Amino acid sequence: MSGSGEFDYIRTRLAPLSLGLPGAAALTDDGAVLTPPEGCDWAVTADTLIEGRHFPHNEDPALAARKALRANLSDLAAMGADPHAYMACVVWPDTNREARMSGFADGLALDQDIFGVHLAGGDTTSAPGPWMISITAFGSVPKGQAVRRSGAKPGDQLLVTGTIGDAGLGLKARQGIYAPPKADVEWLAQRFTLPEPRCALSGLVRQYAHAAIDVSDGLLADARHIAEASRCMLELNLDSIPLSDPARHWLTQQPDRSQALLELASGGDDYELVLTMSADIVTDFITAASRLGVAVTRLGEVTFGGDSDGGLIVKVDGEPITPSSFGFTHF
Amino acid sequence: MSGSGEFDYIRTRLAPLSLGLPGAAALTDDGAVLTPPEGCDWAVTADTLIEGRHFPHNEDPALAARKALRANLSDLAAMGADPHAYMACVVWPDTNREARMSGFADGLALDQDIFGVHLAGGDTTSAPGPWMISITAFGSVPKGQAVRRSGAKPGDQLLVTGTIGDAGLGLKARQGIYAPPKADVEWLAQRFTLPEPRCALSGLVRQYAHAAIDVSDGLLADARHIAEASRCMLELNLDSIPLSDPARHWLTQQPDRSQALLELASGGDDYELVLTMSADIVTDFITAASRLGVAVTRLGEVTFGGDSDGGLIVKVDGEPITPSSFGFTHF
Structure with missing residues (x-):
């Protein structure tokens, strides 16, 4: 809803991360259109990072976001694929949410510049329990050349x-x-x-x-x-x-x-x-x-x-x- | 690890759900190779369903799995895309895990037959807190025809x-x-x-x-x-x-x-x-x-x-x- 935290956050902090990726439609849709570059396959990988399990409870939110993205980019590198885009499903905890939401977007922005990758879409929800960041990443690899x-x-x-x-x-x-x-x-x-x-x-x-x-x-x-x-x-x-x-x-x-x-x-x-x-x-x-x-x-x-x-x-x-x-x- | 619950589950219950999708490599890789059919774009959408929020605490695990998949297929339908594959990131709770793991695979198997879609990969983790099912689904749509x-x-x-x-x-x-x-x-x-x-x-x-x-x-x-x-x-x-x-x-x-x-x-x-x-x-x-x-x-x-x-x-x-x-x- 306009005026709500959820949709304001998507519009003001996450949508800018999708600029440069026309198929993301500025995150105004439930889905993205993602087609590999001519002559390429998509390598697709997914990793979920959980507070208290994959990163510490008191972690800087920007660093948690970057680690979640990088864990996926690492999988792409192992397949011989070049980073292109990612979907992010985030479950926000009920505590300390504002600082996390802000740091999360900041961290992703930094790593997007470093690795040349863009946010394509995803889902934000909230639940009692630990903070969870689930990313599905897309890398391009010349057809048939993905390493297994x-x-x-x-x-x-x-x-x-x-x-x-x-x-x-x-x-x-x-x-x-x-x-x-x-x-x-x-x-x-x-x-x-x-x-x-x-x-x-x-x-x-x-x-x-x-x-x-x-x-x-x-x-x-x-x-x-x-x-x-x-x-x-x-x-x-x-x-x-x-x-x-x-x-x-x-x-x-x-x-x-x-x-x-x-x-x-x-x-x-x-x-x-x-x-x-x-x-x-x-x-x-x-x-x-x-x-x-x-x-x-x-x-x-x-x-x-x-x-x-x-x-x-x-x-x-x-x-x-x-x-x-x-x-x-x-x- | 062989012999562990996590890898046994992937091999015996989830890998069969990927048969028919060669790019999933029987889930033996961290990533899938997913390329849209000739002349098509991928429509890609992601939705996370959380126990106690999107489905009740005492829900039949097979029904929870099917609802999570269907929520994503519904997004694809709205884009005019035909279901093809999906990645599933699941966070298993510490309680009642066995029944959930079994029911989850059973439910997905049923809906894969109904909707003609295959598991391509994902991630399984565990954490204290509610059961979470995060799915990223891929649908094919003739190039440029995705509905927004x-x-x-x-x-x-x-x-x-x-x-x-x-x-x-x-x-x-x-x-x-x-x-x-x-x-x-x-x-x-x-x-x-x-x-x-x-x-x-x-x-x-x-x-x-x-x-x-x-x-x-x-x-x-x-x-x-x-x-x-x-x-x-x-x-x-x-x-x-x-x-x-x-x-x-x-x-x-x-x-x-x-x-x-x-x-x-x-x-x-x-x-x-x-x-x-x-x-x-x-x-x-x-x-x-x-x-x-x-x-x-x-x-x-x-x-x-x-x-x-x-x-x-x-x-x-x-x-x-x-x-x-x-x-x-x-x-």
Whole structure:
């Protein structure tokens, strides 16, 4: 209704986020018209972030909004797709709503500029309970070139971008479970709060990768998703996982190095990319990614297909170990 | 994780709902590849339904799932789009989860068969608080032919499908506020619990209508959305709104007929279509819709554009009245 908070908010704060996307009709319709660019498919992904579960209760609303958007953009990057548009369904809690509504729109505006993406539509409701942000994102990818989890081939190498485990340590710091050295505080907080989706690599992902996934549940869990979807065995050398200096600092304080590495490799929210590709093009890929400012590390290899359902073999010092957990599950 | 409830559920209960849609990759990926059929646009819409707000706390989970899907299909029908696929983001509550998960998949399976639509992907999470079902639906519409709220033209007639106010009465009955005669109980309950999206009319909507919207907030609220988006004045004769026999029975018991009609016309969840079209084709449209089993009623007309922001004039016995409320808002 005009004059109501809901419709005023859509008109004054959300509709401006749709400008530049004619099919969104300035959010005056219940639906958008979204057609992929000529010669492209849509890659479509959806993620819901919940206050108290995926971001802390006292999170800056702009950062919560950006993390929700970025979690989806990260999925698009793993598919080799370029961000285009997104739908946002938000359930506003009954408390502290004004500050959240304002910060939410501010945060999205910032990330829209960074990633070249526009709001296409969605739904705003309210309910008792936690704040929830559910985003469905659309990325364009040349027809037939979307990269899947299921494409890994025996002989492929297994790679990962950036560093692993920072977000989990950032969460521990936020929860007061870990007190990082002063110099590490900001890095770890940033990695947990405002992950960097690897959108810059989307073109290289579709050019080079047989299979890819982003690390949201945890490196081991997500590598295993590739193994299962591809019906291959993946060998992952835990000693090889790339660590930031802050993660190394934490590691040196742990009594059991293998257990600590497992912990870093099963923390979620890193939003790095795990990829497999032919061994003969790995060096080219690493060089090309480096030119875009992204470090890539070799983690292991795809050993064989066989008749198994596929699985992940985790090795430390060349010996297989059995992790007690691979990563996060909701239930 | 294999062996966990979350991934087992996706594999055994949700993945079968994606069969027939190759781009969904049997839900083994974080994203789907969704490209509209040759020569078509995607119409994309999103709606979140929340337990205790959009469906009752003790609702049959299969019916809750179907209502969530149908609310979205109704939006597609209003745009003149044919249902194709949907993404489902579900937040499962901590209580009574097993029954809900099972009923949810059962309900979607039933409606997928009825409406010819497939699950493309989504996200399952859990949180304390109410059960939430957020669906983003994709419908195909020939390029450039999506029907908008904004297309109403002076001289158009204003029409509505089916009957209005039943769902609101069904809710009252469910809440124990209204005790319908025995013969009316089932009809009212059904209209609230399992609305009938007017998908059968999508082709006629794009062929005939200048503007359309589905009735989710309430007839008056949604008619006003057309008026505002089209920057036209709409005149709606409250005496003309189509009523079912059960709604007539309720009406005869009300002390103030005008107020009672306003109440019926501002109840939500009817999921009928409100349309405007040129006066000279209205009879043809009504005949064609009737052949598809859908009654259509003339409600009024689009009077003029002018320089106003557009608005709705509600008339009883030819005289304008001012409703105290047009329909539902969340805040």
